[in-house]
Amino acid sequence: MPEHVEHAESTDRTATAVPAVRVEGLWKRFGDQIAVAGIDLELPAGKFIGLVGPNGAGKTTTLSMVTGLLRPDMGRIEVGGHDVWRDPVEVKSRIGVLPEGLRLFERLSGRELLAYTGRLRGLPGAEVDKRATQLLDVLDLAGAQHKLVVDYSTGMRKKIGLAAALLHNPEVLFLDEPFEGVDPVSAQTIREVLVRYTRS
Structure with missing residues (x-):
């Protein structure tokens, strides 16, 4: 699985800091098809x-395993020093x-969706309302x-x-195709966020 890892923004960290993500010997096969062949990251x-590569290289499969959505055949995955499995x-x-092919509760408003998500995560209502207001503003x-x-554009x-x-202010954020089908203005807003x- 030919992949390239590119570094964009960075902040100073000590060399002894726990990696955000550590992947060792990650393998996934679907029947006779090897989707991920021994990745170390x-x-x-x-x-x-x-994480970039051609279509079919296994990027989404890798991301699904790293985020705990798909069990690997072999390998170890840690996020923030904690074993995913x-x-x-x-x-x-x-x-x-933010997965590819994102499915949302379409009969909720944007604010209701955030309120529901926050409460599922166990955040206090006042905290959810405050964070939702900030994010709605920042993301235009x-x-x-x-x-x-249901009436939102892509x-x-x-x-x-x-x-x-x-x-919920996660330590690590995983995005699969965050700019696919997105207009240039929205893409710029997402990139700035x-x-x-x-940086934070």
Whole structure:
């Protein structure tokens, strides 16, 4: 699986810091098809990192395994020093995920979706409301916060999905195709939010 890891934004970290993500000997096979062949990665905290490769290279499969959505055939995955498969509750409380082909509760408004997501994560109502207001404003969705998600454009859906992924202030954020089908203005907004998040 030919992959390239690119480093974009960074902040100073000590060499002894626990990696944000550590992957050792990761394998996944679907029948006779090898989707992921022995990946080893160590991704430091405080960086904005992209995993790139051609279609069918196994990027989404890798991301699904790293985020605990798909069990690997072999290998070990740690996020923030916690094993994804031995301590899944701890890992999932520390990560935010914007998956490819995002499915949303379309009969909720944008604000209702964030309120629901926050409460599922166990956040206090006042905290959810405060964070939702900040994210809706930063992602330029405040004017559409009471509109049903079913009526959102592709770019708006990506942005509300990103807001939901960021709502609990995760230590590590995973995004699969965050700019696919997104207009240039929305893409720039998303990029600015990600850079700001990485710096923090």
